[in-house]
Amino acid sequence: MIPAPFDYKRASSAAEAISLVSEYGEDAKFLAGGHSLLPLMKLRLAQPAVLIDIARIEDLSYIRDAGNHIAIGALTRHMDVEKSPILAEHVPLLSFAASHVGDPQVRHRGTIGGSIAHADSASDLPATTLALGATYVVQGPNGTREIAAADFYKGFLESALAPDEMLTEIRVPKMNGATWGFQKFNRRAQDWAIVGVAAWKRGTESGVGLVNMGSVPVLATSVAKAIAGGASIGDAAKLAGAEAEPQSDLNASAQYRVHLAEVLVRRALESTSK
Amino acid sequence: MAGSILGNRVLRKEDPKFLTTGGVYVDDLLTEPALVGALHVTYVRSSVAHGIITSIDTSDAKSMPGIVAVLTGKDLGLEPVPSAYNPAATRTLLATDKVRFVGEPIVAIVSNTREQGEDAIDAVIIDYDVLPALIDLEEAMASTTLLYDACGSNVVFDSMVLGLPDNTGDAYFADCEVVVKGRYLNQRVAPCPLEVRGAAAAWGKDGRLTEWLSTQHAQGAVAPLAAANGVEESMVHVKTPDVGGGFGAKIGAYPEELLLGVIAKRVGKAVRWRETRSESMVGLGHGRAQLQYVTIGGKRDGTVTHYQLWAIQDSGGWVDMGTILAPFMTRPMSSGVYAIPNIECRTTSVVTNTTPTVAYRGAGRPEATAAIERAMDMFALEIGMDAVEVRRKNLIPKFLTPHTTVVGQTYDVGDYETSLDKALVAADYKGWRAKQKAARDSGATKQIGIGVSVYVEITGGVGNGESAKVEVLDNGHALIYTGTSPHGQGHATSWAMLANEQTGIPIENIELVWGDTDLVPIGTGTMGSRSLQQGGNAVFAVAAELVNKAKSVAARLLEASEEDIVLDKDSASFHVAGTPAVAKTWAELAVAEKQAGGLVHSDVINVSGATFPFGAHVAIVEVDVETGKVTHIAHTACDDAGKVLNPMLLEGQIHGGVAQGVAQALLEEVSYDSDGNPITSNLADYAFISAAELPSVTVVHMETPTPVNLIGAKGIGESGTIGSTPSVQSAVIDAVSQFGVKHIDMPTTAEKVWAAIQSAR
Numbered sequence A: 001m002i003p004a005p006f007d008y009k010r011a012s013s014a015a016e017a018i019s020l021v022s023e024y025g026e027d028a029k030f031l032a033g034g035h036s037l038l039p040l041m042k043l044r045l046a047q048p049a050v051l052i053d054i055a056r057i058e059d060l061s062y063i064r065d066a067g068n069h070i071a072i073g074a075l076t077r078h079m080d081v082e083k084s085p086i087l088a089e090h091v092p093l094l095s096f097a098a099s100h101v102g103d104p105q106v107r108h109r110g111t112i113g114g115s116i117a118h119a120d121s122a123s124d125l126p127a128t129t130l131a132l133g134a135t136y137v138v139q140g141p142n143g144t145r146e147i148a149a150a151d152f153y154k155g156f157l158e159s160a161l162a163p164d165e166m167l168t169e170i171r172v173p174k175m176n177g178a179t180w181g182f183q184k185f186n187r188r189a190q191d192w193a194i195v196g197v198a199a200w201k202r203g204t205e206s207g208v209g210l211v212n213m214g215s216v217p218v219l220a221t222s223v224a225k226a227i228a229g230g231a232s233i234g235d236a237a238k239l240a241g242a243e244a245e246p247q248s249d250l251n252a253s254a255q256y257r258v259h260l261a262e263v264l265v266r267r268a269l270e271s272t273s274k
Numbered sequence B: 001m002a003g004s005i006l007g008n009r010v011l012r013k014e015d016p017k018f019l020t021t022g023g024v025y026v027d028d029l030l031t032e033p034a035l036v037g038a039l040h041v042t043y044v045r046s047s048v049a050h051g052i053i054t055s056i057d058t059s060d061a062k063s064m065p066g067i068v069a070v071l072t073g074k075d076l077g078l079e080p081v082p083s084a085y086n087p088a089a090t091r092t093l094l095a096t097d098k099v100r101f102v103g104e105p106i107v108a109i110v111s112n113t114r115e116q117g118e119d120a121i122d123a124v125i126i127d128y129d130v131l132p133a134l135i136d137l138e139e140a141m142a143s144t145t146l147l148y149d150a151c152g153s154n155v156v157f158d159s160m161v162l163g164l165p166d167n168t169g170d171a172y173f174a175d176c177e178v179v180v181k182g183r184y185l186n187q188r189v190a191p192c193p194l195e196v197r198g199a200a201a202a203w204g205k206d207g208r209l210t211e212w213l214s215t216q217h218a219q220g221a222v223a224p225l226a227a228a229n230g231v232e233e234s235m236v237h238v239k240t241p242d243v244g245g246g247f248g249a250k251i252g253a254y255p256e257e258l259l260l261g262v263i264a265k266r267v268g269k270a271v272r273w274r275e276t277r278s279e280s281m282v283g284l285g286h287g288r289a290q291l292q293y294v295t296i297g298g299k300r301d302g303t304v305t306h307y308q309l310w311a312i313q314d315s316g317g318w319v320d321m322g323t324i325l326a327p328f329m330t331r332p333m334s335s336g337v338y339a340i341p342n343i344e345c346r347t348t349s350v351v352t353n354t355t356p357t358v359a360y361r362g363a364g365r366p367e368a369t370a371a372i373e374r375a376m377d378m379f380a381l382e383i384g385m386d387a388v389e390v391r392r393k394n395l396i397p398k399f400l401t402p403h404t405t406v407v408g409q410t411y412d413v414g415d416y417e418t419s420l421d422k423a424l425v426a427a428d429y430k431g432w433r434a435k436q437k438a439a440r441d442s443g444a445t446k447q448i449g450i451g452v453s454v455y456v457e458i459t460g461g462v463g464n465g466e467s468a469k470v471e472v473l474d475n476g477h478a479l480i481y482t483g484t485s486p487h488g489q490g491h492a493t494s495w496a497m498l499a500n501e502q503t504g505i506p507i508e509n510i511e512l513v514w515g516d517t518d519l520v521p522i523g524t525g526t527m528g529s530r531s532l533q534q535g536g537n538a539v540f541a542v543a544a545e546l547v548n549k550a551k552s553v554a555a556r557l558l559e560a561s562e563e564d565i566v567l568d569k570d571s572a573s574f575h576v577a578g579t580p581a582v583a584k585t586w587a588e589l590a591v592a593e594k595q596a597g598g599l600v601h602s603d604v605i606n607v608s609g610a611t612f613p614f615g616a617h618v619a620i621v622e623v624d625v626e627t628g629k630v631t632h633i634a635h636t637a638c639d640d641a642g643k644v645l646n647p648m649l650l651e652g653q654i655h656g657g658v659a660q661g662v663a664q665a666l667l668e669e670v671s672y673d674s675d676g677n678p679i680t681s682n683l684a685d686y687a688f689i690s691a692a693e694l695p696s697v698t699v700v701h702m703e704t705p706t707p708v709n710l711i712g713a714k715g716i717g718e719s720g721t722i723g724s725t726p727s728v729q730s731a732v733i734d735a736v737s738q739f740g741v742k743h744i745d746m747p748t749t750a751e752k753v754w755a756a757i758q759s760a761r
Ligand SMILES: Cc1cc2nc3c(=O)[nH]c(=O)nc-3n(C[C@H](O)[C@H](O)[C@H](O)COP(=O)(O)OP(=O)(O)OC[C@H]3O[C@@H](n4cnc5c(N)ncnc54)[C@H](O)[C@@H]3O)c2cc1C
Pocket: A029, A030, A031, A032, A033, A034, A035, A036, A037, A038, A039, A074, A075, A100, A101, A102, A103, A106, A109, A110, A111, A112, A113, A114, A115, A116, A117, A118, A122, A123, A124, A125, A161, A165, A166, A167, A168, A190, A191, A192, A193
């Protein structure tokens, strides 16, 4: 519960952060809200030699209407995502999901960029932005590039981000009146999901993201395909596990997780969450 | 005069401090002169569950920054110490040859800062010959791999060694029309006080050891500390700072605490130690951990005639207090509230490669209650009778003189049926049964379950009295010295109320002193819900004696005879009956008595026995039958703790107790993998309950005073954990019994409930 020694640097802009990380290389880690990184450091599962604090880069904390999509700065806190009127109007699924992250203290510290960069399949926002077809903007020493959410998650806590790249913006398409549901199944109110589902539907179009159903956040494409092909929600939901490779752990067996995913996908598609 | 303060919702005197500047815990003793510059101790713990230590290499660790010493048990010359409960089991306070659970301390690192100690842990290289880890109780019981070779078996205590008979098996039930069997796991849970363990030790110039300890019983730590440090008990001084919870797990002193004096002596400096939460989850004792084989038999009309319990208690990796809870707490309470004419109860305690078990809120009584209550439910289900009616039929009728059950336990007073009726009415039992029926008829996804438990327990079973000293100072303020050890219970408030009732001294002018063995040498601490009925009782009696003493001083000053002196409690002064204008205040009397040793009285006041609080709980849950998820939607508790001193403190104890009891029923369980690695060693993995998982608790008042002490009080500290657990477990099973489910072990997690429905359907 006491981290190993480390150095601390504070960056005041994305450019400075990237130059610092280039300077210190693999031993350096960005520190955003610290709510995934610090617990790992306290358990000494992560022992970065240098922390580059990016939490105070003010101009990376924003939520803007950019026409077809909403642009969210990577350092926007979960609480701001939860409370945003722009998101409430155009991407209500994302603010609702953000309101289910941990507890208020966690939501005031943790950032959407940190959550996505951490690439934990058990976290709520990676799967939610995946379901919404988001694009992530990342900046490195050689400029910026865009990565589709569907191409971003590579393995357990592994993403397409290079060590010297920083996630700067999350672009989420507007939902344009889609119905949606977010189902989080956990033991205690503040826990991570045993299984979570973020889903939307507009006519025969739909997107379904699964939380904690494998080593990466899962896009349940079979469900969407079935709906596109005219299947009922009930029948489509039975395909929820098709792309998933869930684990058995302390909280649930793999078999039970698949069962939960089926029930929760059905519930998420059937009615808009309140 | 204004009415008695007793029975009023007096606000806690402690709270302004706790809510503003906060408590001063062991780790906060930064300005304590003897601890300024103290070094930090960090323990290196076993990473294997069972093994022989083949080598310990401390050389790298010793050369790390800030490291003062790295000490093994051999370096410290530690000798094996026998268990108090089975002397054949011995261990050194730092493991030197065998390790028996993950988390057992092996090496002590002494460093300038705490962080340096933590950094050095990985540099201590310990090699082991790994032995098979015995995690499963029944496997351990049968295994030829022994934790303690000298015990000859992993069974380290059996009720049969007390001369009690074995259970006779199925033959016992030959005459019964109905026989139902169950195997229930009363799972292992972690007490999780908010303040983890901590201690500090310093040797004085006079050769005395002072140890600051986060404990429930400072006086109890003196002898083990003296033994561990090789000094006379008079050379040990224990001080208790504020303590952030204990729940039974801080009754005894642990190796990490006992060794601090030895280490301080070795390095020639004061030392302090504070564990992390991850360490606490494996190092602080665990609770419950009892496997129960239950058979219940009787007639089709609902009369229970026979009950047989075999309680297999998991001791964990050391023969600690948990070992004896089954024979001395579970067994005596095996009859519960019922007049069952034939009962057999054998208990067997077994060591396993897990954290040792100790007393945990309820300590043996929740296990007894859970077993009989579950058995009653299964019996009712079998004969198709309402579980409340089966209970009612078998309850011991109201008694106000002692009643002895067939297992030989004598209860003081009891009125179980009234508590049951009150709880049922307050909970709207009939209304919920109707709602349950409607939900069943409609086949809704969310089904309702109703669980009822009726319980009786032992409180004040530890100690047969308590010390108290009341002293009035020159300014008329009073000091109370108590042998109890508050760590959240509110004794500063309650004891002041009791003293105020006798002396009239305002409670804001009364301070409490506890947990300092020089100031309070005699004390049995706070455990087993004993404090009010023994410690408070002593304060009440001693304060009354002090009033008599004050009257004699007043008589002298007022030149009157002692019998004519009256105490006016409103003004807290003494006068001759009929002439209130000429009065002597407590302050005046204290000043007058100064030369003669002061206005002070102290005594040890005995009580005539333990008390047996009882009550009934009704739990309502909603079960999502598609997922198995349980939501606890309502809870009613009627707990009879005898005379109520402060209803607000009583309710606080009930709320907290219910929360921990519900936690066991629904969420909490300490788990290990098959190699004995703990997999619930932090509060993200261990499902410690939060307010969001709990309904508001409806507390129903009932007061049947006990004759065994002056104030008529019984204990309330543990009732909530005893009554709530079986009611909630029962409610969960009740919700899904319609599908053929008869039993689900605790914790009734969503997956278990879902799996039970699947396999029953
Ligand atoms: C008690 C508790 C409960 C929680 N419950 C939940 C929950 O229910 N659901 C949930 O989804 N999450 C939960 N979380 C996690 C929380 O949402 C975290 O805030 C989030 O996952 C990480 O965001 P952060 O800003 O704190 O990132 P940090 O911890 O600062 O960083 C995480 C990782 O991402 C990297 N990183 C951060 N920002 C960037 C960036 N802009 N570019 C590149 N790399 C970056 C860091 O280097 C680090 O490796 C919980 C956390 C806690 C402590």
